[in-house]
Amino acid sequence: MESNALDVVSIEILIATFTNPWETSELEGEERVEFKPIPAKDLLVEILSTSELMIDLAYASAIFNDEDLAQNVVELSEKVDRLCYQLAMIIALAARDKEDAETMLGLWVLASNSDKISDAATDVAYTVLRGFGIPRIASEAFEEVEERIGRYYVNEGSILIGRSPRELALEGKIGVDIIALKRGDEWVFNPLDVKMEPNDLVLARGDRESLSAFKSIASGELKEFRVPQLPPQIEEKVKTPEQKLGGMLADLIDLAKLSVDLAHSSFLYFNPDIAREVGKLELLVDLLHTDLELEAIRTGREMGIPEEKVLGLLRLALAAENITDAARSIAEVVLGGVRPHPIVEQVMRETADTVFMASIGRGSKVVGMSLSQLNMEEMGLKAIAVRRGDRWIYKPAPAFVLDEGDVVVVSGYKEGREKFEKMLLPGENEFKER
Incomplete structure (x- = not known):
């Protein structure tokens, strides 16, 4: 009996961490939270993927002043809340002693803070829905961020028609990720297996050059998957x-x-x-x-x-x-010294994006090369930080030159990881400046 009582209390405490006080009565009146036997790994994958997607969708709704997209962000937030309730109950049921509690703590922190990230994205969406609007400068600001979001229509004659994002694998070809697609009045998020049709509206994520290439491909102007070099911005x-x-x-x-x-x-x-x-x-x-x-x-x-x-x-x-x-x-x-649960590594490898660390060893082909020479964006990757000795450099510039012993933290699409790691192997330098 004591164990059951403890489980109930634990569930209530964990659920409370995912719920804003002013939302509780509304939830109680509309929907009862019930336990479902869903694997914790599957729940965490969905929570992480959805919350990260919501950041891009929310800011996109602000850029384009798109109330329909903003409303979808709010609905995704409700989905994340429900997933977090389920994970909270699984964690409470799994923690039977001190060791279990310590092991499960990392999962709880990762999920609860992903929920906070989704809440922040929802705040952006509500800014659009409440009609506050944003100054023109705010929209222009998104032209300066490293990873941008573009909105493009698929025209007749485009080589995208009849093919799905999974088939196209654009992340590894031109460094673009299709995060959403609108057909008629319906949005589809992470549309991996949706075959594109004329007049589809596509939200794509990538850098300046990659999105320029995708725009030309979607319009039908460009008939191959390549990234034309653009003149430098002044x-x-x-x-x-x-x-x-x-x-x-x-x-x-x-x-x-x-x-x-x-x-x-x-x-x-x-x-x-x-x-x-x-x-x-x-x-x-x-x-x-x-x-x-x-x-x-x-x-x-x-x-x-x-x-x-x-x-x-x-x-x-x-x-x-x-x-x-x-x-x-x-x-x-x-x-705090809390090691991640074993399923965390599996979860990180199953989310849409990946984060990994790569060491520049002795004799590596990339020693002495700048990040711009690696053409990482064409693999859908970016260097988010570099450790050199005891010093960390985050957001390294394209002109940053790699040296033996550097450790690069890379973020991006899973498809580009293997190609990038092969580039780091010892051998003759075979890369050219873009």
Whole structure:
């Protein structure tokens, strides 16, 4: 009897961590949470994949002022809540003693903070749904982030027609990931096996060059899967107050995504060094967020930007900080000495994106090469951090030159990992500058 009572109390405590107080009565009135025997690994894969997808979808809804997409983000948040309830109950039932509790703690922290990330994405969606809108500079800011989101129609004659994202494997060919597809009035998320048709609206994720190539392919202009080289962007020497504010927002979004990648990496590899870097990032984001708030108030007053649009901008920035706070909480588990549950590695390898560490050994072909020479974006990969000796460099520049002994933390698509790791093997340098 004592064990059953403990299980009930544990379930109630765990469920409470996933529920906002003002949402409880609504949930109680509409839907009863019931236990379902779903494997914890499957639940965690779905929670991580959905919460990470929601970040991109939410900011996309803000870029394009798309209320339909924003509403879908809200519905995905409700899905994550339900998945977290199920995982909470499984954890409570599985923890029978102190050792079990310590083993399961990592799963709980990873899931609960993924739920917080989905909540932050939902806040962005509500900014759109409540009609606050965002200034033009906020939309332009997304032109400065490293990983962008584009929205493109599939035209008659495109080589995409009749083929699914899984068949096309665009991540490894041009570094683009199709994260959503709209056909008629219906959105399909992670449409891996959906064969594309004329007039489909596609949300794609990638860098500037990759998305430019995808746009040409979707329109029917480009008939092969390659990334044409674009002329370099010319940065304006003097930025207006609005452009400065947009750049600050872009930095916040980049750092928020980076913090999640690093937190997952620190957790997967049980690496306290990376975990400490997440803490530094969180502090940097706090400072940058404060600077942005002051700049937004000042710029809004001087430029006559409507108050509701300034508020919308501030909400987007706050969501980025909340995402970083959740990433820090994941990293703190590593610093607390709690090792990940064995299923965590399986989960990380089954999510859409992957995070892995690669060492540059003696005689590696890439020693002395810059990151830009590796053409990682064409494999759907990016270097999010490099450890050199005792020092970490995050968001290394394209001109960063690799050296023997460097450890590179890479984020991106699973399909590109094997190709990248082969590049690091000893041998003659065979790469050319782009």
